[in-house]
Amino acid sequence: MIDLRSDTVTQPTPEMRQAIAQAPVGDDVLGDDPTVNELEATVAALLGKEAAVYMPSGTMTNQVALRVHTEPGDEIILESQAHIYFYEGGAPAALSGVMCRLIQGTRGIFTAADLQAELRPFNDHYPRTTLVCLENTHNRGGGSIFPLQTIQEIAAVCRDNDLRLHLDGARFWNACVATGLSPAEYAAPFDTVSVCFSKGLGAPVGSALVASQELVQRARRFRKMFGGGMRQAGIIAAGALYAVNHHRDRLADDHANAQRLAHGLQHIDGISINLADVQTNLVYFHTPNTVPATTFAQQLAEQGVGVLPTAANTLRAVTNLMVNQADIDLALETIEQVMGQTRSPSPISPEPTVSRY
Ligand SMILES: *Cc1c(COP(=O)(O)O)cnc(C)c1O
Numbered sequence: 641m642i643d644l645r646s647d648t649v650t651q652p653t654p655e656m657r658q659a660i661a662q663a664p665v666g667d668d669v670l671g672d673d674p675t676v677n678e679l680e681a682t683v684a685a686l687l688g689k690e691a692a693v694y695m696p697s698g699t700m701t702n703q704v705a706l707r708v709h710t711e712p713g714d715e716i717i718l719e720s721q722a723h724i725y726f727y728e729g730g731a732p733a734a735l736s737g738v739m740c741r742l743i744q745g746t747r748g749i750f751t752a753a754d755l756q757a758e759l760r761p762f763n764d765h766y767p768r769t770t771l772v773c774l775e776n777t778h779n780r781g782g783g784s785i786f787p788l789q790t791i792q793e794i795a796a797v798c799r800d801n802d803l804r805l806h807l808d809g810a811r812f813w814n815a816c817v818a819t820g821l822s823p824a825e826y827a828a829p830f831d832t833v834s835v836c837f838s839k840g841l842g843a844p845v846g847s848a849l850v851a852s853q854e855l856v857q858r859a860r861r862f863r864k865m866f867g868g869g870m871r872q873a874g875i876i877a878a879g880a881l882y883a884v885n886h887h888r889d890r891l892a893d894d895h896a897n898a899q900r901l902a903h904g905l906q907h908i909d910g911i912s913i914n915l916a917d918v919q920t921n922l923v924y925f926h927t928p929n930t931v932p933a934t935t936f937a938q939q940l941a942e943q944g945v946g947v948l949p950t951a952a953n954t955l956r957a958v959t960n961l962m963v964n965q966a967d968i969d970l971a972l973e974t975i976e977q978v979m980g981q982t983r984s985p986s987p988i989s990p991e992p993t994v995s996r997y
Pocket residue numbers: 696697698699700702723724775777778779808810811836847
């Protein structure tokens with residue numbers, strides 16, 4: 641299986657398993673796990689912030705951040721396709737009691753002027769707006785990169801209006817490698833940053849929230865409240881620490897493979913793709929109206945290529961640690977073959993008609 645469904649499908653490498661096996665551990669809820677402590681200190685230093693707190697998932701990290709920054713009844717501002725709004729099970733309403741106000745961006749990116757236009761003067765009728773969340777790279781935006789200057793302009797609007805700024809940085813490391821910006825430079829405008837170890841970096845479990853000492857201390861309370869206090873968590877933190885220290889630079893390979901895949905897809909009859917949209921490791925492409933994405937994904941899976949349908953005629957392929965250049969070339973061959981067969985079914989043995997629900 642050439643698995644391009646997500647960069648979450650990665651398996652720990654032998655070296656990472658070695659680090660996991662040898663990790664010193666302790667009770668992290670008591671602050672005693674040396675591996676968790678080293679991971680948190682390493683990530684905080686990388687991002688130029690005072691502290692970090694390790695959590696089991698990116699969703700928990702984002703939702704703890706929302707809870708840290710808001711009170712029930714507050715309003716938060718997000719891009720309309722934000723993961724926090726779209727893919728986290730309604731958690732902003734359920735766990736923090738906040739309302740989401742959405743800005744329509746372009747591939748997930750909006751500007752300071754877009755934000756300014758949403759702000760209202762103080763008035764008892766309005767909800768209190770307290771937080772703005774950005775996503776870099778932007779998942780449903782196609783892995784798009786949020787330009788640093790735009791972020792700095794948004795941060796200035798936030799400062800002027802007493803708003804906090806959070807980054808959903810599940811693919812922050814990809815944005816750093818793609819732009820050449822240091823994690824500290826790119827994280828500087830934010831009050832809190834969520835980073836992930838189990839996507840492109842290839843660790844089995846975990847994310848971290850990175851911020852000031854004061855905000856991280858508050859986050860630890862909500863992590864506990866949400867059920868994310870873990871005991872000998874060094875066992876999993878060791879994989880994350882190994883990944884941060886050894887797998888960040890290799891994300892450039894994923895980006896090169898994504899370009900190779902995108903260029904190949906462009907030459908396949910029946911597939912459409914906008915090359916300019918492919919900025920990092922996510923490759924979104926489209927099938928003709930006559931070929932539903934779910935059907936095409938199913939047919940590809942039968943031939944050993946995993947991709948995800950994300951809309952009626954849109955599929956997503958994500959390059960990752962498990963896939964090399966030769967795999968990309970093989971995947972392209974398979975996609976071309978399956979598309980060819982799908983578009984010109986043999987007249988002798990037509991596809992049986994099957995009802996699907
Ligand atoms: C995957 C992802 C998350 C959440 O990660 P989980 O660990 O799966 O909960 C958050 N934000 C973005 C943009 C993501 O792609």
